[in-house]
Amino acid sequence: MQLKGKTAVITGSNSGIGLGVARELARAGANVVLNSFTDRDEDHAIAREIADTFGVTARYIKADLSKADEARALVEQAGACDILVNNAGIQHVAPVDEFPTEKWDAIIAINLSSAFHTTAVALPMMRKAGWGRIVNIASAHGLTASPYKSAYIAAKHGIVGLSKTVGLETAREPITCNAICPGYVLTPLVEAQIPDTAKKYDMSEDEVKQKVILERQPSKEFATVEQVGGTAVFLCSDAAAQITGTTISVDGGWTAL
Template identity: 85%
Template sequence: MTLKGKTAVITGSNSGIGLGVARELARAGADVVLNSFTDRDEDHALARALGEEFGVTARYIKADMSKGAECRALIEQAGVCDILVNNAGIQHVAPIDEFPQDKWDAIIAINMSSAFHTTAVALPLMRKAGWGRVINIASAHGLTASPYKSAYVTAKHGVVGMTKTVALECAREEITANAICPGYVLTPLVESQIPDTAKKYAMTEEEAKQKVILERQPSKEFATTEQIGGTAVFLCSDAAAQITGTTISVDGGWTAL
């Protein structure tokens, strides 16, 4: 399939899952808008390199996803948004009675409210174009829970609920809304945590991956950013035109337990 002629805006996409999704959409021919809260030369260079690699137009637009006005400005500045991938997210782990209020507020803002703001501005652009795809990167934690992750679990459950609402509001249009729910994905951030985890539990790195990090992932294998990106490309395809308002788990069987 080809996404040539389509423009995708991916939030939180200068690394990790977001960058992996942007790469796969660009590989399929979509022009892409990368985003994060920084505005460094390397951010813009990353976009240029991506565009050159896949022969598409790639831009980088700074926007802080903790601020509603900047979320909305991102879409306005992009000017066109056929495919919206709400990916930006942060994490903090603590018991709920010790959870810092500022961390709660930031996680809810970045992981959930940002998707509301970007979608609200993107939908009119999709309606004008007569086609659109809203893809929210939720999590296995949008379908189940873990202790000490109250804000993250709350936000991801909220994203899944919002996805269903958007799908119903657009059900008679050529616009779909779905959530991808990854389990543990091998990103640079996760990869960097493996040695410390191994040291903490006096294990080899392989044992740390299998017994600690991937404890809840029955496949005992990480998903890859390319697989998440490939799932996003599928959701943009004609084959997925009647897939809307649902979740697709890429979690090695986590939510089957």
């Protein structure tokens, strides 16, 4: 319960990595604010389940992070933000010369610009509280590249750069900013793609995992949302007080190649 009394705002956190991070922060004692662009009963039910399971305060706030004012309002509505986890993201795959302009704009807005807006609002709160942690969920694609993912890779490289800049701007304060760079993580979204990919390539699902999805991940194992969440908890701990403006890869050796 090392984070008891702290409030964590996690963007894009009603499923996948964001939810995994939120649960691990709650396990460590933090009160959590969940977020996505929907406003369903299920979203609020997730917050109630976390509160009941971990004995913390948890609530859900709807915000469309493609819009600057809603990204900023999310942190304002949270009321406190000791820990900010910028996780929200979308993806689209296409060659540069065929990449739809609206998809580029949406990916840059949600994957990169929203982190700027939430950070700009959170920093004064952290300074007033005398403590803060910003954890940006980048990607192995924040450190390397693949074809046909120009917007995503540009955004994730931008997240790494933003993390370095904020880390430098807060270096003399009890505030840190870092980026976690996961490789392939076994989320419901990834799991759902496996059967269709198996049919497409006439492979078994295990072959798809090993030869297609995990082709560039030397461990040939998925990272888990709990591992990414545990890394976020570490970055919020006293042990990580002098870790700032850098990246931590959770990618099974991908970026070591």
